[in-house]
Amino acid sequence: MRARNYDANAIVLKYMPLNEADRIITFYTLEMGRSTAIAKGVRRPTSKLSGSLEPLNLVRISVVKTSSIDIVQECVLENAFLDIKKDIIKVAEAIYIAELVDAFSEDWEPNKNLFSLLQDYLKILDSNLFSPLIIRMFEMKLLDCSGFLPELRECLTCRENLPPDKYLFDIEFGGVTCSKCVNDSGNNGILISQDAMKLLRWLQLSSEVTKIKSMNLSKNLLSEVKIVLNNYLKHLSERKLKSAKFTNQVDLFNS
Numbered sequence: 001m002r003a004r005n006y007d008a009n010a011i012v013l014k015y016m017p018l019n020e021a022d023r024i025i026t027f028y029t030l031e032m033g034r035s036t037a038i039a040k041g042v043r044r045p046t047s048k049l050s051g052s053l054e055p056l057n058l059v060r061i062s063v064v065k066t067s068s069i070d071i072v073q074e075c076v077l078e079n080a081f082l083d084i085k086k087d088i089i090k091v092a093e094a095i096y097i098a099e100l101v102d103a104f105s106e107d108w109e110p111n112k113n114l115f116s117l118l119q120d121y122l123k124i125l126d127s128n129l130f131s132p133l134i135i136r137m138f139e140m141k142l143l144d145c146s147g148f149l150p151e152l153r154e155c156l157t158c159r160e161n162l163p164p165d166k167y168l169f170d171i172e173f174g175g176v177t178c179s180k181c182v183n184d185s186g187n188n189g190i191l192i193s194q195d196a197m198k199l200l201r202w203l204q205l206s207s208e209v210t211k212i213k214s215m216n217l218s219k220n221l222l223s224e225v226k227i228v229l230n231n232y233l234k235h236l237s238e239r240k241l242k243s244a245k246f247t248n249q250v251d252l253f254n255s
């Protein structure tokens with residue numbers, strides 16, 4: 001149960017305009033999980049909230065609940081991650097990780113690890129440690145925080161340890177099938193090389209973000225790992241959307 005009014009450490013995930021001067025803001029908060037509140041008058045330059053509620057900002061918010069909606073009463077800017085905002089590529093990557101957190105989180109269900117992950121990776125993007133593989137590491141850690149870490153040690157079908165080989169990554173079941181079982185499973189997974197498998201396992205186990213920038217990896221290898229992770233994440237978020245839609249339909253039916 002959430003308190004009536006609340007204070008929270010929050011990261012602005014996105015906003016939508018409302019009326020002439022207001023915005024509906026979606027936050028990811030340490031204390032409450034994902035939450036939504038209205039920032040009244042924020043689009044007027046004279047508003048005390050103006051400027052602090054931009055996407056990707058880390059803020060401290062006070063929110064009050066009225067009979068119908070939650071309203072942001074106060075907001076203190078803690079970090080605007082200005083180095084991200086000077087670089088269009090970093091902005092695109094930061095918006096992408098905010099979208100992933102939005103897709104993999106629930107309203108009013110706090111997940112401290114997920115909040116820390118988002119905050120830590122915004123700090124990394126804001127530093128000179130950024131490289132595309134950092135985003136792959138974020139994706140793997142997000143899967144871990146959300147309970148969808150892929151099985152990369154044993155075959156999904158025969159459960160034997162995976163020998164050095166090429167493998168088939170199954171996005172439906174979140175793991176890998178060995179070459180002996182590929183025909184039995186009849187699935188249409190994504191074929192991955194042994195090097196891509198090694199890199200995926202390293203992303204799963206390691207947190208050595210400082211090492212990433214000096215790693216010299218081929219474009220093909222990076223693209224192989226990106227395709228696997230992106231397809232798996234896309235599949236999971238679509239499944240979540242479908243089940244939310246179904247739950248809403250059942251709620252309507254029962255109301």
Ligand SMILES: [Zn+2]
Nearest residue numbers: 155158178181
């Ligand atoms: Zn097998």
